Amino acid sequence: MVKVGEYNTLKVMRAVAFGLYLDDGGEGILLPKRFVPQDAKVGDELRVFVYHDSEDRLIATTQQPKGVVGDIVSLRAVTVTKQGAFLDWGLMKDIFVPKSKQLMGMREGANYIVKIYIDEQTGRVAATEKIEPFLSNDELTVKEHDAVDLLVYRRTDIGYVVIINNRHTGVLHFNDIYRNLSVGDKVKGFIKAIREENKIDVALGEKGYQRVEGESEKILRLLRENDGYLPYHDKSDPEEIYDFFGMSKKTFKMTVGKLYKERKIELTQTGIKLMEE
Known part of the structure; x- marks a missing residue:
């Protein structure tokens, strides 16, 4: 059963001069020639998006829409x-x-x-x-610390209302934002807290040390790319840290502390230095 407005994996039935026909259990769905992957042949299975063309016929494409049904x-x-x-x-x-x-x-x-x-x-x-009508927090499908997809919905006095996984709403507070955001942006985050009446607070990135693990590699890479030294430390301005590392000062300090304990970096009065590897 072909699902309209979604991705489908369909087998190539036959080739014609203007494209490929994909098996839908009937006469087939056309994948126009301009969207046919190189070397695709009869019998191959292709992942395609299916929708109606201007003449109300089902058509397939390898283009990727900005959203599918439900998004x-x-x-x-x-x-x-x-x-x-x-x-x-x-x-x-x-x-x-x-x-x-x-x-x-x-x-x-x-x-x-x-x-x-x-x-x-x-x-x-x-x-x-x-x-x-499609958004509700009555029955939650998420719990604290879960990784989630966020869509910035609207700005308020305390932060941004965000849409969580296309079904719930939450608040991203200004003090948890360390990058420029605009309404309509899609970002990754996690459930920070679930309060009374299923009100949800979210934060950007990943939870706790799971996030630090990823940032550790980032700092080490930046050190290697800058001759083993970076002029940033616990007294550096938070905005300067974010502009260079793309992380909050809190995350930076947690990550630097972890790397120091692992003896991967040295702390100096003016910055951080990569230990010899």
Whole structure:
């Protein structure tokens, strides 16, 4: 059963001058020639994205859309009509947002956070700006310390409301942000705390020393690339540390402390120095 609006692994049935037909249990789905991988042949299995073309026929592509059915993503409006708006989702054919699925109307060039879904009447992939009904914290599918995907939803006085794994909402507080963020950004994070009434606090990166392990290798690599010395230490400005290392000062200090205990670096009055390997 081919799933529209999702990735499918389909076998090549036959080759024609204008592409390949993939097995869907019927006459086949066309993968146009311009998207056919080099050396692909009959009998091969290909991972493709399936959707409807402008003539309402199912078609396959090896292009990667910016989201699949069920995803909540930020997309740019490229055309606006009386019936609705078309958003760029990374494929040759833009995705449609009916007028009835918009909040306050859309304008060309602006970005909008939408959920991708299958329209029940047409069976086509479409998008809606009315995503609140799809978000709920009543029954959580995450727990504290879980790694999660985050989408920055809106800015508040205390931080950003984020969408967690396309289904829950949480708050990323300003004091846990160490990089520039904008509404619509997709980032990796973890569940920092679950409070009363299933309110969720999140943070960027990975939890605790699992994150430090990755940062350790990063600091060692930067030391090797800079002749074994870097002019950063526990008195350095947090913004300077973030600009160079891409991590918070707290994570930097934790990582440096770990590397020092492992005798991989030396601490000097002006920075850190790589021990001879």
